[in-house]
Amino acid sequence: MDEIVKAALAKWPNVPACTGWLLLDRRGQWRMRDxxxxxxxxxxxxxxxxxxIGFINRNYECDESGQWFFQNGPxxxxxxxxxxxxxxxLARAPEGGDASCMPAPTLTAHTGTAFEPAEVFIDDEGAVLFVDDTKPPxxxxxxxxxxDLFSDLATFDDESGGRLPWGAARTLSIGRIARxxxxxxxxxxxxxxxxxxxxG
Structure with missing residues (x-):
């Protein structure tokens, strides 16, 4: 959280929250909704x-009930x-080098930060979800x-799931999940x- 935001919160701690005005779309774009x-x-x-966009990304957090928010000053x-x-x-690992120490593909979140996956799921609409091992995940x-890149990298066993190689020594399981x-x-x-x- 930006220092200027922390200062605003300390100065005006009881500003009412708002809902409905900001949306994160399926391509990681922030959208203003009048x-x-x-x-x-x-x-x-x-x-x-x-x-x-940078300000929103740096001040994007989650409350104790699982609601994500942007702290806009107070x-x-x-x-x-x-x-x-x-x-x-998703980005493919750099080519070249020794196959035994091949780097993993990379994931970059919409906020510009690295995202380290622990599991992969495909939902019943064909969307791909990566899940990390934070608490909560x-x-x-x-x-x-x-x-298309995901399909190139993954191996599918049958309708129940598959595998995604993640570097030379790690493979992520691909499971199925209902949206x-x-x-x-x-x-x-x-x-x-x-x-x-x-x-209300």
């Missing part, structure tokens, strides 16, 4: 300003999730532009706005 977009159920307008802005709280890009949707159970399984709230409306 009242019209919210009413129509639209994704909203992509944020294009690089400094603002105000907590809860994020609507088009699917998972993280979106990752973070689930990340693979950007759809990288599905409907993903939020509960990995402990996140897809729509804080809906949750707030039910409380």
């Amino acid at each position: 009242e019209g977009a919210q009413a129509r159920g639209e994704l909203g307008t992509p944020v294009r300003h690089e400094a603002l 105000q907590r802005v809860y994020v609507e999730l088009a699917y998972t709280p993280w979106v990752v890009r 973070r689930a990340a949707l693979l950007h759809d532009h990288d599905l 409907s159970v993903v939020p509960e399984r990995f402990g996140f709230v897809a729509s804080p706005a809906t949750k707030a409306a039910k409380r």
Whole structure:
């Protein structure tokens, strides 16, 4: 969290949170949603300003109930999730060198940080999810532009799953999962706005 944000929180600790105005789409883009977009159920307008994107990325966190938010100074802005709280890009390992010490492919989150996977799942709609081993585990949707690369790297046994080589000495299992159970399984709230409306 930025120091300027920490200072604002200390100065104005009781600013009400807001919901519905910021969304993370399936390609890792932040989108602003005005009242019209919210009413129509639209994704909203992509944020294009690089400094603002960087500010959101650095101050993106999760509360104790699994709701992800952007701490905008003293105000907590809860994020609507088009699917998972993280979106990752997959890159092939560099070519060349000794095959016995071949580096693993890499995953980079939408925030620009590295994402180290422990498991892989394919949901019932064909989306690929990477899950890390943090506590609680973070689930990340693979950007759809990288599905072909994933298919090139993975080996599929049958309808139940497969394997994904991850460097010379490690292989990740690929399991199957229903999209409907993903939020509960990995402990996140897809729509804080809906949750707030039910409380109210």
